[in-house]
Amino acid sequence: MSASHAATVSHAPAEQPRLVNPIVPLGVGAAGILLTLVGAFMASSPEATTRVGYSWLIGMTFWTGLSIGILLLVQIHHIFDAGWSTIIRRTHEHWLAVFFPLALLFAPLVVLVWMHPGFIWKWTDIAQVGGDILYTKKSGFLSRGAFTGFTIAFFGVWIWLSYRLRKASFAQDVDGSADHTRANRVTAAYGIPATALSLTFAAFYWLMSLEYHWFSTMYGVWFFASCIRGALALTTLLCIYLVSRGILAGIFRKAHLLNLGNLMLAFTVFWAYITFSQYFLIWNANIPEETFWYNIRETGNWWNVGLILIFGHFLLPFLFFLQHPLKKKNGSMIFICTWILAIILLDFFYNILPAIKVDGAHGDPVNFHVTPWDVTALVGIGGVCFWAFFNSYAKQRCIPVRDPRIVESLHLHE
Amino acid sequence: MSQAHSQSSGAPILHGAGVLREVEPAVLPRPKLVENDRSFAWITDKVMGIIEGPTPRWWWWSMAVAVFVASFTVMGLAYLVSTGTGTWGLANPVNWGWAIVNFVFWIGIGHAGTLISAILCLLRQKWRTSVNRAAEAMTIFAVVCAGLFPVFHTGRVWFALYPGFLFPFPNSNGIWPNFHSPLEWDVFAISTYGTVSALFWYVGLLPDLATARDRFFVAGRMMRAKIYGFFAMGWRGSNRHWSNYEMAYLLLAGLSTPLVLSVHTIVSFDFAVSLVPGWHTTIFPPYFVAGAIFSGFGMVLTLMLPLRSIYRMNDLITQYHIDCMCKITLATGTMVGYAYAMEFFIAWYSANPFEGFAFINRAFGHYAWAYWTMISCNVITPQLFWFRKVRENTALVWVLSIFVNVGMWFERFVITVTSLARDFLPSSWGYYSPTVVDIFTYFGTFGVFSVLFLLFVRFVPLMAVAEIKAVTPQADAHAGHGHGEAHH
Numbered sequence: 001m002s003a004s005h006a007a008t009v010s011h012a013p014a015e016q017p018r019l020v021n022p023i024v025p026l027g028v029g030a031a032g033i034l035l036t037l038v039g040a041f042m043a044s045s046p047e048a049t050t051r052v053g054y055s056w057l058i059g060m061t062f063w064t065g066l067s068i069g070i071l072l073l074v075q076i077h078h079i080f081d082a083g084w085s086t087i088i089r090r091t092h093e094h095w096l097a098v099f100f101p102l103a104l105l106f107a108p109l110v111v112l113v114w115m116h117p118g119f120i121w122k123w124t125d126i127a128q129v130g131g132d133i134l135y136t137k138k139s140g141f142l143s144r145g146a147f148t149g150f151t152i153a154f155f156g157v158w159i160w161l162s163y164r165l166r167k168a169s170f171a172q173d174v175d176g177s178a179d180h181t182r183a184n185r186v187t188a189a190y191g192i193p194a195t196a197l198s199l200t201f202a203a204f205y206w207l208m209s210l211e212y213h214w215f216s217t218m219y220g221v222w223f224f225a226s227c228i229r230g231a232l233a234l235t236t237l238l239c240i241y242l243v244s245r246g247i248l249a250g251i252f253r254k255a256h257l258l259n260l261g262n263l264m265l266a267f268t269v270f271w272a273y274i275t276f277s278q279y280f281l282i283w284n285a286n287i288p289e290e291t292f293w294y295n296i297r298e299t300g301n302w303w304n305v306g307l308i309l310i311f312g313h314f315l316l317p318f319l320f321f322l323q324h325p326l327k328k329k330n331g332s333m334i335f336i337c338t339w340i341l342a343i344i345l346l347d348f349f350y351n352i353l354p355a356i357k358v359d360g361a362h363g364d365p366v367n368f369h370v371t372p373w374d375v376t377a378l379v380g381i382g383g384v385c386f387w388a389f390f391n392s393y394a395k396q397r398c399i400p401v402r403d404p405r406i407v408e409s410l411h412l413h414e
Numbered sequence: 415m416s417q418a419h420s421q422s423s424g425a426p427i428l429h430g431a432g433v434l435r436e437v438e439p440a441v442l443p444r445p446k447l448v449e450n451d452r453s454f455a456w457i458t459d460k461v462m463g464i465i466e467g468p469t470p471r472w473w474w475w476s477m478a479v480a481v482f483v484a485s486f487t488v489m490g491l492a493y494l495v496s497t498g499t500g501t502w503g504l505a506n507p508v509n510w511g512w513a514i515v516n517f518v519f520w521i522g523i524g525h526a527g528t529l530i531s532a533i534l535c536l537l538r539q540k541w542r543t544s545v546n547r548a549a550e551a552m553t554i555f556a557v558v559c560a561g562l563f564p565v566f567h568t569g570r571v572w573f574a575l576y577p578g579f580l581f582p583f584p585n586s587n588g589i590w591p592n593f594h595s596p597l598e599w600d601v602f603a604i605s606t607y608g609t610v611s612a613l614f615w616y617v618g619l620l621p622d623l624a625t626a627r628d629r630f631f632v633a634g635r636m637m638r639a640k641i642y643g644f645f646a647m648g649w650r651g652s653n654r655h656w657s658n659y660e661m662a663y664l665l666l667a668g669l670s671t672p673l674v675l676s677v678h679t680i681v682s683f684d685f686a687v688s689l690v691p692g693w694h695t696t697i698f699p700p701y702f703v704a705g706a707i708f709s710g711f712g713m714v715l716t717l718m719l720p721l722r723s724i725y726r727m728n729d730l731i732t733q734y735h736i737d738c739m740c741k742i743t744l745a746t747g748t749m750v751g752y753a754y755a756m757e758f759f760i761a762w763y764s765a766n767p768f769e770g771f772a773f774i775n776r777a778f779g780h781y782a783w784a785y786w787t788m789i790s791c792n793v794i795t796p797q798l799f800w801f802r803k804v805r806e807n808t809a810l811v812w813v814l815s816i817f818v819n820v821g822m823w824f825e826r827f828v829i830t831v832t833s834l835a836r837d838f839l840p841s842s843w844g845y846y847s848p849t850v851v852d853i854f855t856y857f858g859t860f861g862v863f864s865v866l867f868l869l870f871v872r873f874v875p876l877m878a879v880a881e882i883k884a885v886t887p888q889a890d891a892h893a894g895h896g897h898g899e900a901h902h
């Protein structure tokens with residue numbers, strides 16, 4: 001089967017595939033992390049140090065969010081018994097190697113919760129918030145112990161699921177047993193609810209509790225929507241890159257690109273639906289204990305950021321993805337996916353940064369601004385993620401050659 | 415730098431086109447969507463036989479019962495209109511009661527039809543072909559039942575139908591509907607949804623109506639041939655017809671998908687835009703949509719399993735179809751459970767005493783019986799679908815689908831009534847009970863729905879014959895080249 005099959009699907013150039021040496025992104029990542037540390041220690045004031053901490057949180061949220069989205073995509077693939085995405089799934093599985101490094105990179109934030117209470121999450125400083133009835137009512141959830149325990153549990157869930165999914169998939173390459181596919185379906189069946197719950201409470205702890213007075217039942221769904229959108233955009237960029245390096249050449253086709261574009265259209269609308277619903281219901285009810293979260297995002301230059309999000313996060317990608325031809329062109333897809341990733345990052349800024357107040361307590365938020373440490377943290381954490389990704393890629397195949405649905409994926413056509 | 419290994423060295427090829435030489439799929443056939451290798455002719459005979467054959471006795475008995483039950487709605491509504499809305503059990507503080515509960519219940523049921531026909535179409539889930547027709551019919555009939563309640567809750571129902579009252583219309587009195595009210599948004603959302611759903615259903619019917627026309631013509635039953643021919647709109651099955659049909663179907667699927675989401679979103683807004691504890695919560699839109707799909711699939715199972723048995727359609731509605739529907743019920747039921755959990759958690763986390771009380775009251779107050787019925791039916795019952803043995807026990811699946819229907823009615827009851835009965839002022843608290851008129855009206859809608867569904871079963875091809883044929887192995891040009899039957 002295999003030889004004749006290969007003859008029918010291979011349109012690859014003759015050149016040898018060239019994979020990035022994992023040391024390169026590791027070096028970049030290490031440099032980013034080192035520079036961020038320098039930024040933290042060289043900061044001119046406690047507020048500036050705090051700002052570096054926020055840079056780290058934004059970077060962690062961004063890369064962890066994308067990785068959670070990819071974890072969900074792998075599980076959704078298995079639970080649907082999908083065929084077309086089989087070749088893409090292996091690239092996802094390589095990316096799933098990032099969770100353990102991400103857990104280690106999150107550790108400084110947990111340590112800071114204990115060493116410097118109130119450094120990022122104000123509620124961790126009991127001395128400051130202990131007299132606040134709105135804190136004491138929820139102190140059973142917002143405690144440093146619970147924060148630490150749950151954060152470990154979140155990463156534990158993601159690492160465990162990634163380990164299970166990767167192990168079975170790689171083992172199938174060797175023995176060709178369909179039992180691995182069945183095993184991964186079982187993993188996905190319990191893994192999806194586990195991932196949903198963990199990402200929800202991660203969003204509550206890491207993001208929503210930055211303004212611990214504020215609450216929204218939709219917040220977990222919003223984070224889910226961001227994770228999936230980011231994951232699809234990252235997937236597309238990775239696949240186009242891997243084709244350009246000859247690794248997925250003749251394997252990843254326009255039809256796959258089109259399907260990814262269609263999914264991104266769906267999740268662009270979904271993100272807008274979720275975000276609009278949250279905003280609209282809070283705006284319409286006009287209850288001060290909810291509206292303050294949006295009110296402070298209408299001060300300073302956050303108003304402009306909000307407008308950019310409306311047009312850039314929804315309208316532009318929406319109009320783009322309605323255009324069938326654009327979804328089949330590498331150049332246009334590279335543009336829109338990079339745009340989406342940038343705008344998701346901006347959205348995380350929008351959700352995280354206004355927690356820093358001008359007067360340090362309850363006043364207006366600091367304006368939107370980007371510091372060098374935002375960049376170094378992003379590059380640092382991202383570099384480590386790419387190291388884990390390419391490291392995995394160097395050891396295992398680029399597609400699951402013995403997956404039962406591999407032929408459907410290789411033969412995908414519009 | 416190169417990570418590719420030479421095959422001659424014995425190491426596996428990891429990357430590049432060379433890896434294709436190692437492709438050797440494990441054997442895991444996809445389930446067949448039509449069992450026992452049934453031919454095209456057999457499929458046509460099986461489905462068309464229902465409308466061509468004599469009317470079975472069970473159908474007459476069922477219709478008699480359905481008409482009898484439907485008469486309760488007629489009685490309830492006649493009494494309401496002649497007497498006034500005071501005959502319903504609404505009283506301060508519960509000024510929304512069974513009417514909106516029943517309205518949301520029926521609207522929700524309709525969602526599975528659109529999900530199967532539109533969203534599963536866009537997702538290329540081919541198992542939908544055996545159940546989409548009946549599910550779409552169910553959607554339209556459910557919308558009819560749902561529409562009765564908002565129309566008749568106006569009391570003087572003729573006002574609801576006058577232009578300018580529910581539907582905006584320039585008039586000399588300068589009276590306009592209240593566009594700030596989500597109830598008015600419902601008017602637009604549901605009328606659009608109903609229209610597009612009916613159109614979608616009808617477009618999908620065209621090839622099969624033409625088949626019925628041709629078969630009646632050949633059989634010499636000219637009156638029927640003319641009637642079906644009229645509705646088939648001259649369909650001849652030419653390439654051009656099929657091409658236009660496919661495009662229209664895809665466009666309608668694309669239109670229906672946001673519509674189905676918008677309808678229940680706006681229904682959720684009926685509650686969520688308010689300040690009432692237990693109603694005002696941001697997760698309501700997707701939570702209502704998930705609940706609607708959940709209840710819709712419950713109803714699809716309730717309807718299709720008996721029909722499968724009566725018409726011996728096990729080869730067309732296979733165990734795989736039942737598995738898929740059970741799993742979607744499980745998934746959406748779990749999503750609903752997630753939403754319940756979020757509501758409860760955030761009510762506590764918000765530290766708002768009114769929100770906290772609303773949920774504690776739901777679980778342990780006067781309506782705790784309704785709340786726990788809801789939790790049992792909507793969250794616990796679908797968890798049984800984790801087990802293959804349960805999914806393969808058709809009678810048990812049918813019973814569980816009834817639980818889903820019951821649970822989703824109670825969900826709407828719990829949301830609507832518990833929050834109003836125990837509002838901000840303890841001095842105004844009350845206990846809502848429906849009157850006989852309420853009960854008659856609601857009970858009768860099952861008759862209305864059944865009458866319409868029985869007429870559908872008798873006179874319209876129950877399944878999309880042309881679509882089913884397209885998912886059989888003999889329709890797959892690549893059947894012998896490693897393609898399975900059920901592409902995803």
